[in-house]
Amino acid sequence: MTISRRDFGRMLIAAPAAGLFVHPLAGVARAAGRRPNSRWAGVQVGLNVPYSFGTRTAMNAEQILGRCVALGVSTVELRGQAIEISLGLPEDLVLGPAPSDYTAVYETGSGLPEAPGNVMAANAPTRTRLSEAQIATYRVAAARLRAWRATVAMDRAAAIRAAYERAGVQIGVIKFDGISEMAPEEYDYIFRLAKALGARTVSGEFSMRAAEQMAAPAERHGVWAGLHNHLAVTPAIWEAAFAKGRYIGANVDIGHYFAGNGESPLPFIARYPERITHLHVKDKTRDNRNVAFGTGDTPVKAILQAIRDNRWSHIQATIEYEIPLPEGADRDAELRRAIAYCRRCLLNEV
Secondary structure (H helix, E strand, O other): OOOOHHHHHHHHHHHHOOOHOOHHHHHHHHHHHHOOOOOOOOOOEEEEOHHHOOOOOOOOOHHHHHHHHHHHOEEEEEEEHHHHHHHOOHHHOOOOOHHHHHOOOOOOOOOOOOOOOOHHHOOOOOOOOOHHHHHHHHHHHEEEEEEHHHOOHHHHHHHHHHHHHHHEEEEEEEEEEEEOOOOOOHHHHHHHHHHHHHHOEEEEEHHHHHHHHHHHHHHHOOEEEEEEEOOOOOHHHHHHHHHOOOOOOEEEEHHHHHHHHHOOOOHHHHHHHHHHEEEEEEEEEEOOOOOOOOOOOOOHHHHHHHHHHHOOOOOOEEEOOOOOOOOOOOOOHHHHHHHHHHHHHHHOOO
16 A cells, blocks of 8 residues: 555644544554564564665655565664655755764763774775765755754654554654754754654764763653664763763664674673663674674674563664665565564574
């Protein structure tokens, strides 16, 4: 079933209250008797969407919902672009990563180990540096986006939440690009939006500035800020970020952590389970290649089973699918394999 962005927007506007808005896909899921369920042995396995579908900006919330229902996924980390498209964001303001997301400048506090200034450029050749002209263009669009965000009515976001929940999908996390560059009113906006969507966490790329700027609004709204690590983030850097506020948490990318630190992230997770908002689950080799789940060096099975055995039920195990696929490959089939691998790990079938 396909619903256009325009039609979905009309339904949102027409809905007198979030509780009266029923997404058509919810009825499909119930009629087929196949409400999605990706919780096994007490661990909620989710999906980073639409990133795991191979895009950041080309899908809206309703398109993502239909695909998640078909995949049997019952919780998601939903990107801000998809949400805002469904809230009526003009197409020319659907922005990709911010300049800070490309350069990933990680600042460290006094006495902490030095971290390379341009971590992503050094360690991940697939990330490119932006030109000065590109950065200037982004800044202009970001200012317009900021003005648009000030007009968003949260009852429309609540209608999206109702559609997802009726279809059996929980929006556990929302992810925003550019969290290091937002204005104070935008931090308030993203946390209010998270609450309207029923999310426990707002996530974004790690920086010490993001930790500092998000600490107060996160605590004020009672919503976690889950900062996502790349290769250069060490336990000491995480600890410095945690010191900025009691709602500053870690979105631990277990593949990046393993490849960047040369060791399992499990001891770090076990030391700070209350600070771990969610994981990004992937399998990498020691030399930082993404490979099929169960074929790399990242201790995916041990980590999932530790969440299960320690009953860290608040830690959402979010699959972030980054394995390069040949043209014409069936991405959903590959996603199902990744999901099934996580299920087998949790049910002791691997």
